[in-house]
Amino acid sequence: MTISTKGRYALRIMLDLAGHIGETIKLKDIAARQEISEKYMEQIIAVLNKAGYVRSTRGAQGGYQLVKAPKDYTVGMILRLTEGSLVPVECLADHALPCEREGKCATVEVYRRIYAAVNNVIDTMTLQDLVDIEHEKAVDNYVI
Amino acid sequence: MTISTKGRYALRIMLDLAGHIGETIKLKDIAARQEISEKYMEQIIAVLNKAGYVRSTRGAQGGYQLVKAPKDYTVGMILRLTEGSLVPVECLADHALPCEREGKCATVEVYRRIYAAVNNVIDTMTLQDLVDIEHEKAVDNYVI
DNA sequence: TTATATCCTACAAAGTCAATAGGTTTAATT
DNA sequence: AATTAAACCTATTGACTTTGTAGGATATAA
Numbered sequence: 417m418t419i420s421t422k423g424r425y426a427l428r429i430m431l432d433l434a435g436h437i438g439e440t441i442k443l444k445d446i447a448a449r450q451e452i453s454e455k456y457m458e459q460i461i462a463v464l465n466k467a468g469y470v471r472s473t474r475g476a477q478g479g480y481q482l483v484k485a486p487k488d489y490t491v492g493m494i495l496r497l498t499e500g501s502l503v504p505v506e507c508l509a510d511h512a513l514p515c516e517r518e519g520k521c522a523t524v525e526v527y528r529r530i531y532a533a534v535n536n537v538i539d540t541m542t543l544q545d546l547v548d549i550e551h552e553k554a555v556d557n558y559v560i
Numbered sequence: 561m562t563i564s565t566k567g568r569y570a571l572r573i574m575l576d577l578a579g580h581i582g583e584t585i586k587l588k589d590i591a592a593r594q595e596i597s598e599k600y601m602e603q604i605i606a607v608l609n610k611a612g613y614v615r616s617t618r619g620a621q622g623g624y625q626l627v628k629a630p631k632d633y634t635v636g637m638i639l640r641l642t643e644g645s646l647v648p649v650e651c652l653a654d655h656a657l658p659c660e661r662e663g664k665c666a667t668v669e670v671y672r673r674i675y676a677a678v679n680n681v682i683d684t685m686t687l688q689d690l691v692d693i694e695h696e697k698a699v700d701n702y703v704i
Numbered sequence: 705t706t707a708t709a710t711c712c713t714a715c716a717a718a719g720t721c722a723a724t725a726g727g728t729t730t731a732a733t734t
Numbered sequence: 735a736a737t738t739a740a741a742c743c744t745a746t747t748g749a750c751t752t753t754g755t756a757g758g759a760t761a762t763a764a
Contacts, residue, residue, distance in 0.1 A: 428667055459723090462743085475741075476737095477739075479741085491670050523575065526635050533680065557663055603754090606710090606711075624710090
């Protein structure tokens with residue numbers, strides 16, 4: 417039931433960019449701030465780029481920026497893109513071959529509910545929510 | 561985010577036993593009904609046995625039975641036992657080493673909510689619920 | 705005593721994860 | 735024009751996990 421580094425890093429990359437709206441940010445800087453291997457991040461941001469979630473500028477002084485506003489990216493969009501489907505069992509996937517146990521399998525109801533609960537969380541949180549949480553945490557740190 | 565066969569098979573084994581209360585059921589029969597490798601099931605039911613979720617009877621005419629009533633086993637108990645913790649990220653585990661990013665990491669809030677949502681589902685469903693769902697499905701099949 | 709069942713441990717094939725490595729292309733700067 | 739800095743692309747690899755298989759040892763009913 418774990419979310420892999422790929423999806424988690426993707427979320428942190430997007431959140432980092434969301435914290436620098438209007439700027440073009442180099443991977444090297446994100447890698448330094450987030451303490452993630454730059455080479456590995458290249459592969460992850462390539463996916464975000466191809467999906468049109470970020471825009472890249474090549475060459476010296478190049479980098480990345482978000483295409484849309486942070487509120488326009490749900491956590492679900494980012495995780496699904498990078499993790500693939502978040503189904504707890506294969507038979508719930510869109511492309512799944514029909515399962516012959518379907519008509520009598522009671523346990524699938526467990527997985528349906530888990531899936532719905534997870535989707536509900538990730539589809540109702542946006543990058544902007546994470547930016548806000550980050551700011552609250554920064555304030556907390558200052559006060560304490 | 562997938563639940564492995566180990567946890568899924570454990571749930572099906574427990575549900576199978578829940579459908580035969582008062583009887584001592586051989587693994588061979590469960591394996592046949594559930595279409596799961598008997599040898600693999602041995603390993604899974606050994607975990608359930610050691611945890612005291614089932615009682616075994618050795619020798620000829622032996623087998624397994626539930627120790628308690630189906631309503632007394634939550635899905636969560638069974639999945640956690642066989643899958644291990646269901647945390648979406650390691651840092652949320654009980655035994656986790658403190659994360660140095662804790663104070664500023666906003667994304668962990670996503671995982672906290674996912675974890676809570678999953679726990680809510682699996683801790684509010686019992687084996688008895690699954691038995692009931694199975695019966696409903698059987699009725700549906702008859703009507704159609 | 706035989707048949708039948710659980711119990712135990714080792715092993716292995718296949719797949720996935722999490723990078724690492726090494727280059728190519730593009731574009732700004734000098 | 736040459737240099738530098740950045741994104742882009744693709745292959746490979748080590749470690750780990752998953753999903754079983756295999757082969758026997760032990761216990762008990764008939």
